[in-house]
Amino acid sequence: MKFWTGIIISFLIMASKQALVAQSAKESRAIKKQQEKADIDSLFIVYSLPINVSYSDNFTRPNIADSLIALLKRKKYKYLDSSAYVQLYKTKFAELVPMNGIEEMREMQAKLKADKNYYNNIVQSADPFAQQIQLSFLKSDSSMNYINVRRINSPNTKKFRDWIFTYSDLEPSNRFVDRILDSLINTKGIQ
Amino acid sequence: MKKIVTRWGCLLIMFIITITTQANQSALPIDRQGANLLPRLEIISLGDISDKLAADSRFIELIKVEVTFQTKFRSLSTADKKLFQTSLKENNISTMLELFRKCDIDFKNYILSRTSLQKALYKDYELDKRSDEEQIMIAAVSKLDDPPTFAECLAFWSAASAFCTEVCWGDDYCLLACWSSAMATYLYCISQLP
Numbered sequence: 001m002k003f004w005t006g007i008i009i010s011f012l013i014m015a016s017k018q019a020l021v022a023q024s025a026k027e028s029r030a031i032k033k034q035q036e037k038a039d040i041d042s043l044f045i046v047y048s049l050p051i052n053v054s055y056s057d058n059f060t061r062p063n064i065a066d067s068l069i070a071l072l073k074r075k076k077y078k079y080l081d082s083s084a085y086v087q088l089y090k091t092k093f094a095e096l097v098p099m100n101g102i103e104e105m106r107e108m109q110a111k112l113k114a115d116k117n118y119y120n121n122i123v124q125s126a127d128p129f130a131q132q133i134q135l136s137f138l139k140s141d142s143s144m145n146y147i148n149v150r151r152i153n154s155p156n157t158k159k160f161r162d163w164i165f166t167y168s169d170l171e172p173s174n175r176f177v178d179r180i181l182d183s184l185i186n187t188k189g190i191q
Numbered sequence: 192m193k194k195i196v197t198r199w200g201c202l203l204i205m206f207i208i209t210i211t212t213q214a215n216q217s218a219l220p221i222d223r224q225g226a227n228l229l230p231r232l233e234i235i236s237l238g239d240i241s242d243k244l245a246a247d248s249r250f251i252e253l254i255k256v257e258v259t260f261q262t263k264f265r266s267l268s269t270a271d272k273k274l275f276q277t278s279l280k281e282n283n284i285s286t287m288l289e290l291f292r293k294c295d296i297d298f299k300n301y302i303l304s305r306t307s308l309q310k311a312l313y314k315d316y317e318l319d320k321r322s323d324e325e326q327i328m329i330a331a332v333s334k335l336d337d338p339p340t341f342a343e344c345l346a347f348w349s350a351a352s353a354f355c356t357e358v359c360w361g362d363d364y365c366l367l368a369c370w371s372s373a374m375a376t377y378l379y380c381i382s383q384l385p
Contacts, residue, residue, distance in 0.1 A: 054363070082364075089368040097358075097369070099376045102339050102383060105347050112350050123358050132362070157362035 040128055043151040043161035044186035049131050050078040052085040056136035059147070061173070065135055068177040075181070085130065092129045092155060096122055128153035133184070143168050149180055240316060241330035253308040254335055260301050263294045344380035348373065 039046050051072055055065045073079050080088065097119050098104045111118045131153055138146035149163040163183050167176045244250050267275065271290055278286035291298045318324040351373035359365030 052364075085364055086367055089364045090371065093365070093368040094372055097354075097372070099351065099372055101376070102337070102380060105339075105376050105380060106343075109347055109350055112354060119354060120358050132364070152362060154362070155365060157359055157365055160361070 039186045040153060042186065043153060043159070045077070045131055045133075045151070045181075045184045047077060049128060049153070050080045050085075050088070051131045051133065052080050052082065053133045053135070054082070055134065058137045059135050060137060061145075061147075064147075064173050064177060067173040068133070068135075068180060071174075071177050071181055080130065088130060089154060092126075096126055096155065124156045124158055126155055128156065130154045138164065143170075145169070149184070151184065241327050241334060244312070244316060244327065244331035245334035247312065249308050249312055250331060251335065253305065253312065254332060256301065256304050256308065260296060260305075263296050264291075267294050339380050339383055341381070341384055344377060344384070347380060348377045351377070 036046050036048060040049070045051060053065050053069050053072070055062065059065070069079060094100065097108070099108050108119070132151070134150040134152065136148045136150070138148050140146070144166050145168070147165050147167070149165060151161045151163075153159070163180075165176070165180060165183075267290060271293065275287060275290050277283075278290070288298060313319050313324070316327075318327060321327070352370070355366060355369035355373060359369050
C-alpha cells in the first residue's frame with residue numbers, strides 16, 4: 001500500500017513540475033514575442049524579418065555597405081539582395097493594393113476618389129514584412145565623415161528612424177560597421 | 192423473438208434502401224431527368240445558366256450588336272433625339288429610318304441579327320420556358336467584360352502615379368513595386384480598348 005502511495009505521489013509531483021515548465025516556457029515565449037514587437041515598432045533590427053541594405057548616390061564608400069551586409073550575414077540575419085527584395089515588395093504590395101485587371105483598376109480609382117488616403121492608410125498600417133537599412137553621406141569635416149543610417153520597416157515608408165555616425169578615414173570599415181550594427185540592435189530589453 | 196427482430200430488421204433495411212434510391216434519383220443531373228419536366232428546369236440555378244450564357248459567343252455577339260446600336264443612337268443630337276421620340280409616338284416610320292441613317296444605323300440589319308441571335312439563344316437555353324429569363328439575361332450581361340475607355344486608362348495612370356509617389360515617398364523599392372504594378376495595369380487597360 002505504502003509503495004503504491006509513493007508511486008502515485010511521485011507521479012503527481014512529476015506532472016505538476018512538467019506543467020510548471022510548460023507554463024514558464026509559454027510565458028518566456030510571450031515575453032520574447034512582446035520584446036520583438038517592441039523592437040520592430042522602435043525600428044531596431046530583429047531576426048524574424050528579412051533585411052536589405054541600400055545606399056544613396058552620394059554614398060562614396062560602398063565598402064562600408066558591403067561590410068555591413070557581410071556582418072549581417074555572419075550574424076545569421078536573413079539578408080535579401082536588391083532583386084529578391086524587389087520581388088518580395090511586388091508580391092506584398094500587390095496584396096495590399098490590388099490593381100490587377102480592369103475591375104480592380106476601377107475599384108482602386110473609386111476608393112481613391114472616395115478617400116484619397118484609403119490605400120495610404122492600408123500601407124502604413126500593414127504588418128511589416130522586411131527591414132531596410134539606408135546609408136547616405138552627410139558631410140566631411142576636416143578628417144571626419146558623417147553618414148546617416150536610416151531604418152525603415154517595409155511597407156511603411158512614412159515611419160523611419162535615423163542614426164548619425166562619424167568615422168575617420170583611418171577607421172577600418174569592419175570596425176565601423178560593428179558600431180553601426182550595435183546601435184541598430186536593442187540590447188536593453190523592452191523600451 | 193428472433194423472428195420479430197429479423198422481420199423488423201429487414202423492413203428497416205428496405206426502408207433505408209428506398210430512401211437512398213429516391214435521394215439519388217433527385218440528385219441526378221437535370222438532363223437525365225427529362226427536359227420536358229418544365230417546373231423542374233428552374234431548379235438549375237440562375238447562376239449556372241447565366242455563366243454558360245455569358246460564355247456563349249452568340250450571346251456576346253448579341254450584346255455587341257446592341258451596344259453598337261445604342262452607341263450610334265446616342266451620337267444623335269438632342270434635337271434629333273426629341274424628333275425621334277415624336278416620330279415614335281406618331282408612328283412616323285420614314286422619319287425614324289431617316290434618323291437611323293443619320294447616325295449610321297442599318298436598322299434592317301440590326302433587327303435581323305438581333306432577332307436571329309436572340310431566338311437561337313432562347314431556344315437552346317429554353318429561356319422561353321422559364322419564368323426568370325429576364326434575371327438570367329441580366330445576370331449574364333453583368334458577367335460580360337465591360338471594355339474600358341482610353342480616358343479611363345489615362346485617369347487610372349494619373350491616379351496611380353500620384354498615389355505611388357505619395358505612398359512610397361523615400362523608398363525606391365516601394366516606388367519600383369508600385370509603378371511596375373500600375374504600369375502593367377495601364378498597359379493591360381490599353382490592350383483591352385475596343
